[in-house]
Amino acid sequence: MRKYFDLQLKQLHQELKEMGGLCQIVISETYQLLSKGDREVIKSIVVQEDQMNQKERDIEALCMKLLLKQQPVATDLRKVSAALKMITDMERIGDQALDIAEIVETGTILEADGGRLLGKMAEATMEMVSRSIEAYVEQNLEKAQEVIQSDDVVDELFVQVRESLVNRLGGTGDDNDRILDFLMIAKYYERIGDHATNIAEWVEFSILGRHRNGKEA
């Protein structure tokens, strides 16, 4: 029984890593889209996002099977419930990537300057997702907590984007429509950072048995 559980847990880890990988791909592709304007990338984001939905469904089915057939308790139960929560946040990261792609589709491509800030946001959130999944698989509390702390960096970048845009709104040359699109894109990256933080908080919960927002096992 235990051996079978461990085997399924290993499969769960593998699937979570793959879904985390898809998160990184879509985030990276949004930035590629923004910086190079290659509209082929939009098609790829649509495909990846679809795969993420499929992955969420697969992992959910696996978790339900684990819950119903193995009736795990304590740490094992927490690991499964944490996984169920994590995939919701990962799936939402896919949604946000698609939201960014949709703005670019109907909108316009950003210029280099602000792009640097958005690029930093994209990079930081990719790192957060990848490290939170690592933390889950390794059950590494420190790593999870580092991710949670690093959300401040993403929030700070959003504030910087916002400030730079407020200043540009007064100028000539800039199209207000583009500036608002730009702000929305930054907001989506900030949200992706929030989802990555949620993932890391669920990892923390799976290790400690309590959630920092008051949730318990």
Place this chain on the structure above:
Amino acid sequence: MRKYFDLQLKQLHQELKEMGGLCQIVISETYQLLSKGDREVIKSIVVQEDQMNQKERDIEALCMKLLLKQQPVATDLRKVSAALKMITDMERIGDQALDIAEIVETGTILEADGGRLLGKMAEATMEMVSRSIEAYVEQNLEKAQEVIQSDDVVDELFVQVRESLVNRLGGTGDDNDRILDFLMIAKYYERIGDHATNIAEWVEFSILGRHRNGKEA
């Protein structure tokens, strides 16, 4: 066994209704805050959001108990998994309400004109949440699908707010900072609409056994 399950399901319905009620309260309070600027309301939103987190925890525990002890199958299993998903969306509605409150705290109160559009957004999303919970309890497919369709109204209102703001950005008199805050608040209401739609989609799933985004039982 069955009787006990039905009893717990009834309790689940009750708790979901209460959590839905909290969603409505916080949405209504955000609008109260925006239109009247009563900062006491911020404190109340903080308290309600905390209660929503607690409620999510309680419902989650109840669902886990149902899954582990009753090992439901088919429709019953779907009802429990749908509930687990719905509470995540409801909890996020609380987060968005808090986000709105935070903008108002550091920002400023909107003037009457745009407020009418935001008021409509707040009203529409409150209605969506309340009707999706009703649809779940009644297992009413038509009602769930009406909610899903009505998300277009909220999206359209967001587009209207956005357009009105783009036009005002050129004018004098308006503070760009305030306008960007305004846009963010509209975006949060749009997100609340998305979460209400997610809830209704989970209701649809609990009835039909398949999710419109490809998820299956």
